[in-house]
Amino acid sequence: MEDADVIVVGAGPAGLAATVHLQAAGLRVLLLEGSDEVGGRVRTDVVDGFLLDRGFQVLLPAYPELRRLLDPQSLDLRFFSRGVVAQGSDDRWDLDFSARDRETLLSLARFAAKRPLDALAVGALTLRDTTVAPNRIRAAVPTETGRELARWRISRPTIEEVFRPFLAGVFLDPELTTNSKLLHLLWRCFVRGGAAVPADGMRMLPRALAGLVTDDALRLSTTVASVDRGAVRTADSAVPLQARAVVVATDGAAASTLVPGMRAPEWSGVTTWYFAVDEPPLRRPTLLLDGASGSLMNTAVMSEVAPTYAPGGRALVEASVPGDTGAVSAIRSRLGELYRTSTSGWELVAEYRIPHALPRMKSNHVFTSPAKVGTQLYVCGDHRDTSSIQGALVSGRRVAAAVARDLAR
Incomplete structure (x- = not known):
């Protein structure tokens, strides 16, 4: 039997x-x-009261299959900002569409004024991905993600400063060779529902x-x-x-x-560092992208996204780069430049080197x-x-x- x-x-x-x-x-x-x-x-590991997801992970509540099984709100979700801050080689773009402060609104307006064609192209891509049926996206002829962004007439500077570091964090693919259909499917979910983490970790x-x-x-x-x-x-x-x-x-x-x-x-890997700090270097739940140094780092103050990720009176900063690379001293130094603060007192809580993080999707x-x-x-x-x-x-x-x-x- x-x-x-x-x-x-x-x-x-x-x-x-x-x-x-x-x-x-x-x-x-x-x-x-x-x-x-x-x-x-x-x-998720718990270390000295900090919640440490094994590698930088987020959940898109608009995933259709997730909603088929669960009510996403039952996970007690905490949301990232609807946008990013991207450090370019000559400028810093605050593209946080959920912010309402004067400085951020001026930065969005400045980006649209300096790169109007890019603003229109990203708007057109977003409108298309959020309105067509997913089966039409799946039926499209695929290409590499980098070529697909260029096909939508997004300029090389915006690809290099915004999309490459952002997607290198999502796909763990610095070369942007990932199947373009995945780009559109995930962009659709990201725009429709944002990104979040459960209050008690992934x-x-x-x-x-x-x-x-x-x-x-x-x-x-x-x-x-x-x-x-x-x-x-x-x-x-x-x-x-x-x-x-x-x-x-x-x-x-x-x-x-x-x-x-x-x-x-074939696998794509990631290396993630978690730092404990006394004061959050950025007081909002926004992803900060490094589009200037070549590290393609993405970083966020996780305790600003979900205060439960850190014990009382402390803050938790996450930093990730694709692949198995980077010394903590160099990462700490670059974080100081990105957050425009001293990181000498930042305490390394954990380092995760994960060679098998995501299967590659060429x-x-x-x-x-x-x-x-x-x-x-x-x-x-x-x-x-x-x-x-x-x-x-x-x-x-x-x-x-x-x-x-x-x-x-």
Whole structure:
């Protein structure tokens, strides 16, 4: 007799979503997770009262798949400003559209006056992405993100000073080779719903999804050694677990070791530093971009976004660069230039070097890889759809539908 109808391996967003949909279809599911907590790459550490997401992570509440599963407001979201501050080589652009102070409004007007064609081009791109149906965006012929921005007649200086550092933080792709369809899909969600973090850290997203799973389905600290047709062998048992179907919902690298013939994806990495400071160097929840030094750093005072990210009387500053690069001394120095303050007293709380942060999505990336990869064997994850939380959740739903359809037969 089977231990379950379906065994899902991996309790990241994709595995959690798959489990929720499979249970809704009336199937008995066993969800195995090797770590001591759900979430996969979406995790939050607590250090001396500071909330530290593992790598700079944000949530776009307008993700359609997120809204299918949860009410985003149930996560107690705290929002970033609708815009950025971008440090260019010769100027500093305060493009915070949610601000109402005189200085910011003058900066927006100055940008429009100095670069009117760029203002019109970004406006046209935004209008198109927020009004057309997502399936039309997915049906478009893809190109590289950098070429797509140029096709919309956005000037090279604005690409270099604003879009490259912003998108290097989103896609972890300094060369802007990411599939342009992902640019439009994420821009659509960003404009329609902004960016946010849960008050208690990004860990609250997988925890909320896990709350939709029945208690007896989830097994933490259970390492899977191998999978086969309808069987899963764990590291602590010689007797394999049996099921009518097995879903591998790990990241792409782990999936390639479990599923015969599956190629591991190429990865983009990130390095993130967290600093504890006595006074916030910027008193608003705005992303600050470095479009001048070549580091492509993005930084924010996370305690201005969500005061709960820091203990009382302290502030938390995040700084991230794509790849595994940068010494903390150089980062500290550049942060002083960007925030226009001394950083000598800033305390380094943690440094995260994450080589496997996001699967790369080049212009030829296939958005919807098959859910079924063998007899009784299925795969889901952001490497099978788009490199985003939205993509992971969509992939989980797609694989659940495929499993439920096949088992019904």
